[in-house]
Amino acid sequence: MTEHTIRAFDADLQALARMISEMGGLAEKQVIDAIRSLDRLDVAMARRIIADDAKINGIQHEIEEKVILTIARRQPMAADLREIVAALRISNDLERIGDLAKNIAKRVSVLDNDIQLRQVMRGVEHMADLALVALKNVLDSYIRRDVEKAVAVWRGDEEIDAVNNSLLRELLTYMIEDPRNIGICIHLMFCIKNIERMGDHATNIAENVYHMVEGKMLPDDRPKGDLTSLISAPIETKRKSP
């Protein structure tokens, strides 16, 4: 590359990093607001979240265009190429985090009656906080090229999975105790599942940051704590068979 091409390429990379930061900030805000609207059963806020998802999708398209233009113009190799591809992949994960927040918001309007399961909501908020910290840290690790921080996020997903499992078990007990809880509990289960998937996307981003900086993949054997699909079924209860 000539001196001019290198400078132009650096400007492209900086523009991409700015777009990822902006998109990441929006995704964080959507997640925070989705959990808030769920907690307060704030239907107006939920509607705003659903509408704002288009903004995140818009930035994703801009990033894709910028990536394509940069590859075509600069024909980057090795580390430069990895950096551009990382931006593309990270924007995919951020778009999906936005979708998951939207999906939680969609459930708010139907929960607009007496939500008695306040203690469950504390657990949901705790889990969402963990996912948000993971998202914030992984975006930081991307901006600073901080591999250690990325690996910490990657390892930390286990904790989110653990909270996920205990919340699912808690919800099961409410459903068994009183069948009138079943409807609301199913909505909360899908919300919790969405938060768990946000954690997975933060983990994906961490893997991409690692690959971008180190030029190799993280090992595939992250200790996986998600046991959702391992909940024993059928559930044993003390009720008599009808």
Place this chain on the structure above:
Amino acid sequence: MTEHTIRAFDADLQALARMISEMGGLAEKQVIDAIRSLDRLDVAMARRIIADDAKINGIQHEIEEKVILTIARRQPMAADLREIVAALRISNDLERIGDLAKNIAKRVSVLDNDIQLRQVMRGVEHMADLALVALKNVLDSYIRRDVEKAVAVWRGDEEIDAVNNSLLRELLTYMIEDPRNIGICIHLMFCIKNIERMGDHATNIAENVYHMVEGKMLPDDRPKGDLTSLISAPIETKRKSP
């Protein structure tokens, strides 16, 4: 482009189309096998599906590499560029369909006791058949550049959503009838949700085929039949409050 560049570019496009076809075929097979393993509670088959997901991910990476190389080498514009970007996006959706099949397979081992809800399984199979037909047709529409077929898939997703809603309601009644059904019903709910999302990915692919051929987007107002988040909660039952 020179005559030689055009021929080389056409060869690139054909290679990409072949890779998408191969990936699509694998994704279809994984979905078929996942539903089969769920129906038969075939744990060995489920394990094989989980292991084979890596193959789909491998092809996705190859497609990404091929796309980047083609953009860098040929610097395509307009329709040519749209075609390449479509391949990249479609491979993303196929990878996610593979993930959803794997997720269903993961639930098979825990359902390895008396599954009494045979009639629900018929509904699940029917829904999966609809998703598979959508996937097959949308891959056909991609290969043949058949916009009409793509639009038909896009419109047809409503039917999958309708089956999704009636299955969810059916599962709710089993849970209310007997709390010992709750565990198994939750697993089936997540399986059904996964099939519904497969339909959504087929719809995404249809949108990409349309954009690739027509150079414009489909309108955003597809009649959306997914009312999952609109199930009324809490559920009314005839049981007395404890």
